[in-house]
Amino acid sequence: MVSRVGPLPPQGDTLTSHPPRHGRLVRRLFQLYAGLALYGASSALLVRSGLGLEPWNVLHQGLAERTGLSMGVVLTVLGAAVLLLWIPLRQRPGLGTVSNVLLIGAAMDATLTVVPEAHGTVLRGVTTAAGIVLNGAATGLYIAARFGPGPRDGLMTGLHLRTGVSVRRVRTAIEVAVVTTGFALGGTVGVATLLYAVTIGPIAQLFLRLFAVPPASGGRAVVATGPPHGAILRP
Numbered sequence: 001m002v003s004r005v006g007p008l009p010p011q012g013d014t015l016t017s018h019p020p021r022h023g024r025l026v027r028r029l030f031q032l033y034a035g036l037a038l039y040g041a042s043s044a045l046l047v048r049s050g051l052g053l054e055p056w057n058v059l060h061q062g063l064a065e066r067t068g069l070s071m072g073v074v075l076t077v078l079g080a081a082v083l084l085l086w087i088p089l090r091q092r093p094g095l096g097t098v099s100n101v102l103l104i105g106a107a108m109d110a111t112l113t114v115v116p117e118a119h120g121t122v123l124r125g126v127t128t129a130a131g132i133v134l135n136g137a138a139t140g141l142y143i144a145a146r147f148g149p150g151p152r153d154g155l156m157t158g159l160h161l162r163t164g165v166s167v168r169r170v171r172t173a174i175e176v177a178v179v180t181t182g183f184a185l186g187g188t189v190g191v192a193t194l195l196y197a198v199t200i201g202p203i204a205q206l207f208l209r210l211f212a213v214p215p216a217s218g219g220r221a222v223v224a225t226g227p228p229h230g231a232i233l234r235p
Helices: 020-047 055-067 071-084 095-112 120-146 151-163 169-183 193-209
Strands: none
Touching: 020 055, 020 095, 020 120, 020 193, 055 071, 055 169, 055 193, 071 120, 071 151, 095 151, 120 193, 151 169
């Protein structure tokens, strides 16, 4: 007779009912790199629309205009510089952080070489909408992979932890500063900048839930249950 130590697991709750550990890792890595590549490509669409850019890309475009470097190169160099600021803030980068610095700028430049500038109101509007929606999808993909925040968001959270100022206020101060500086340098601020600011939160939160990776225990993953401003980690 075989003695039973504990209750049998419910039907369908065995180890084989969940993806193996290596399968989850492969999925997370795929989401990370697909999301970062798509983020760069979607940002390039906003550049081609000519109707305005995300806050940090206003600065990247302004610096590109002044230096003669491509936007992707400026994004990469500035991302690495921001990452250095993590040291005094005692922030620790993850695989996603380093990959963010290396991949998004390259994906942006690659897209800019093949996608021409949009002309006409309708085409510019469609390009803007596509850029914002795909940017939200990219955000959901790479953040849900849980490999660490982008360098600029690590700066934001690091300043929050070191100063005690709320994340909302730190983020607002940083983004106002980069938009103002970028605009002064020649970056594009327009209707798409405002539209992005208003819509990216809900869009990204939708995709965060859609692309959530179940934890290793097989339980339900909880992603982005809070307000969008606290959940979205921008490159």
